């Protein structure tokens with residue numbers, strides 16, 4: 001990847017699909033004047049090599065890592081039946097949906113000076129690409145997406161666990177599987193282990209919806225699956241979408257100086273996402289039933305890695321499926337794209353229950369990311385380590401908090417016990433001890449450190465000018481910042497240079513220095529989401545947020561999963577209440593095809609709704625089938641058009657809808673994070689007033 005244009009075009013299409021109110025089509029940035037001679041091999045003309053301080057940090061890290069333990073290398077390779085020779089999978093829309101060629105560089109050298117050795121090791125392990133036997137009767141295709149797809153032999157066909165993110169890669173995985181071990185047998189059931197998009201989005205690549213409707217192919221999922229697939233990502237969806245550019249490094253090319261894998265897997269596929277609703281739900285703590293003749297015990301584990309999740313034990317095969325509750329990493333307690341903080345103690349307890357319920361006899365353990373574990377000793381070792389990892393984080397962080405350590409210090413104080421640090425599967429390839437420990441404090445105590453000086457702090461742009469003034473101005477800060485940078489004291493350097501950038505967003509020299517600081521910090525990180533966040537910020541500081549128009553890429557399946565109440569709640573968020581001052585109305589909404597009714601009221605510049613009620617004297621009654629309303633939600637047909645052709649019926653004052661529409665604001669996924677990085681504020685997102693599309697649920 002050499003030119004800037006190719007670089008921009010490498011952004012996976014799914015990044016666009018994450019938008020809630022507008023997607024990006026990226027175009028090349030204008031050429032910049034006086035670009036310095038680029039570092040050879042670096043994608044960014046302003047990119048720098050790792051400093052000697054960064055090299056020291058990585059060398060020291062290497063010396064403490066448990067490289068003598070090579071079991072992952074054997075487990076990752078074990079059972080390979082067939083590699084996939086073609087490293088690219090095309091999307092039906094014509095672009096590349098999946099590209100493992102991008103990650104071949106990881107195997108080209110034993111080490112890179114700009115990649116943490118532990119992350120490099122994990123990313124090499126994730127460079128598997130093919131069909132594997134877990135045990136006779138259980139197979140996995142790995143390396144076709146962020147997640148793995150698993151096939152379990154049933155009486156009449158194959159039971160599929162977690163059909164990846166997009167249908168094109170699932171189709172390719174299924175073909176590879178059928179070419180070698182599938183025997184032409186059909187899919188007989190599908191299990192969605194949890195609500196994140198990388199565990200169901202490709203279902204249409206492997207199952208015909210008619211077969212699900214007819215009952216031929218059951219789909220099994222934890223209770224409330226449909227609600228939580230969507231709801232986790234709607235309310236703050238646009239902000240999460242933007243933050244994904246940092247956590248997942250969506251603008252960074254795969255390169256020793258850029259994106260080096262995501263820890264859970266190499267990347268997220270960029271094909272078409274769909275969703276077929278489950279037909280059977282697991283809701284008790286433990287439920288046992290047969291799936292295509294195979295006895296399965298489901299362990300319902302809500303509020304662990306996802307709001308709804310479940311593990312599965314197959315006693316006849318002594319096989320334990322740990323969903324995403326136990327993979328080869330410390331997972332996120334707090335996830336940087338933004339999510340409610342998870343419950344590490346509850347998570348640990350569910351792992352403990354799996355250990356004592358199934359882990360005493362299980363002979364193989366597999367999951368939705370990474371590779372399986374064989375043998376009961378190994379399974380117990382991994383379950384015990386993961387159990388303790390989450391419990392320790394909960395307990396020790398609270399122990400420290402109870403002694404006065406605050407959310408602003410905990411990441412510098414909390415340490416994972418040495419014995420767990422020595423287990424590869426407890427290292428931070430998705431969560432990091434730093435951001436997770438802050439997350440635990442946030443969960444129990446919230447953002448405030450209890451110092452009144454941080455209770456109503458100035459906004460950074462308001463406080464920064466005072467700092468700059470008191471520090472003696474820009475030149476002094478630049479000189480000292482450069483000195484700290486040159487001494488390798490990057491965390492100190494960022495303290496002051498960030499203040500300058502906040503105070504002077506147009507000061508490109510300051511932005512470039514801060515980018516240099518972030519870049520070194522990025523190279524030093526073991527956790528991909530931290531590395532990506534530093535490197536993404538460096539990229540945007542140097543070149544600005546990529547410009548481009550917005551496009552639509554909605555998945556009607558996902559809109560169907562969004563309840564009308566959730567849709568109305570989201571309209572309340574899209575409404576700029578400052579535009580609704582003084583407005584007042586009461587509206588009845590009736591959707592006859594699903595028998596729902598709502599009162600929607602605007603009062604006090606606030607839009608509320610209540611399900612199951614109708615007002616006696618509404619200003620307006622709107623009657624529209626839910627299936628037609630969905631056309632408006634996905635922007636296929638405006639509400640105006642629905643009314644004009646009689647699809648929707650209005651009684652009363654129809655101007656209410658126009659007034660409400662005028663308060664709706666389009667969320668733009670290109671808002672500025674680092675000051676002075678917005679290149680084209682004139683390009684605005686467009687959404688219809690009553691559109692509410694969760695473009696894509698977020699993979700994790």
Ligand SMILES: [Zn+2]
Pocket residue numbers: 147196198199324368369699700
């Ligand atoms: Zn996942």
